[in-house]
Amino acid sequence: MKLIMSPASPFVRKVRVTIHEGGLTEQVTEHPVTTTALDTPAEVRAANPTGKIPVLLRDDGPAIYDSRVITRYLDATFDLRLYPASRLWEVLTLEATADGLMDAAVLMVYEHRLRPEELWSEAWTEAQWGKVTGALDAIENRWMSHLAGPLDAAQIAVGCALSYLDFRHPGRSWRDGRPALAEWHAAFGARPSMLETAPE
Ligand SMILES: N[C@@H](CCC(=O)N[C@@H](CS)C(=O)NCC(=O)O)C(=O)O
Numbered sequence: 489m490k491l492i493m494s495p496a497s498p499f500v501r502k503v504r505v506t507i508h509e510g511g512l513t514e515q516v517t518e519h520p521v522t523t524t525a526l527d528t529p530a531e532v533r534a535a536n537p538t539g540k541i542p543v544l545l546r547d548d549g550p551a552i553y554d555s556r557v558i559t560r561y562l563d564a565t566f567d568l569r570l571y572p573a574s575r576l577w578e579v580l581t582l583e584a585t586a587d588g589l590m591d592a593a594v595l596m597v598y599e600h601r602l603r604p605e606e607l608w609s610e611a612w613t614e615a616q617w618g619k620v621t622g623a624l625d626a627i628e629n630r631w632m633s634h635l636a637g638p639l640d641a642a643q644i645a646v647g648c649a650l651s652y653l654d655f656r657h658p659g660r661s662w663r664d665g666r667p668a669l670a671e672w673h674a675a676f677g678a679r680p681s682m683l684e685t686a687p688e
Pocket of ligand 1: 500
């Protein structure tokens with residue numbers, strides 16, 4: 489199988505961490521691409537009509553996307569047990585919370601990187617940051633016991649989301665007022681799967 493990817497993408501990182509945690513690095517080769525919302529390589533669009541990464545090119549079936557579909561596919565195919573039936577709706581909801589955080593954080597980057605400066609909207613950017621902080625507060629207040637449990641797909645998503653904030657929004661100090669999440673992330677970020685997938 490081949491993963492169409494870029495190391496900087498937090499959605500790609502979710503998949504890469506899943507691959508490392510599952511011991512699947514021999515089964516999935518990485519195919520790096522450079523893509524933005526304004527410039528999508530033809531091979532990405534051919535595999536995913538929305539033009540987004542990650543995409544997994546399977547050996548025995550059509551390409552699949554997005555990150556949640558790929559992690560669930562890997563989980564089911566290789567019996568990784570990252571979506572345990574007993575906690576499935578909690579795992580999916582927390583994963584969706586982390587993915588929503590990433591969506592907002594990525595859109596903030598696009599606003600300044602892809603749009604002309606005269607069109608930048610402070611109100612829009614801060615509204616996106618409000619989604620990030622809302623997700624962070626929800627995790628700090630309601631999900632820490634879940635994060636303390638056995639490794640699952642939601643933990644991977646949260647870890648990648650927080651590391652993306654460090655990578656792209658270091659001045660926003662997401663740890664302020666969220667000591668439990670900061671402590672959890674310090675430990676999670678030291679996992680070999682996180683160290684081996686860190687963007688340059
Ligand atoms: N919901 C998608 C989001 C993927 C996504 O937004 N990927 C970004 C990179 S971080 C992308 O490909 N952007 C290019 C674009 O928006 O056209 C997923 O979970 O895979």
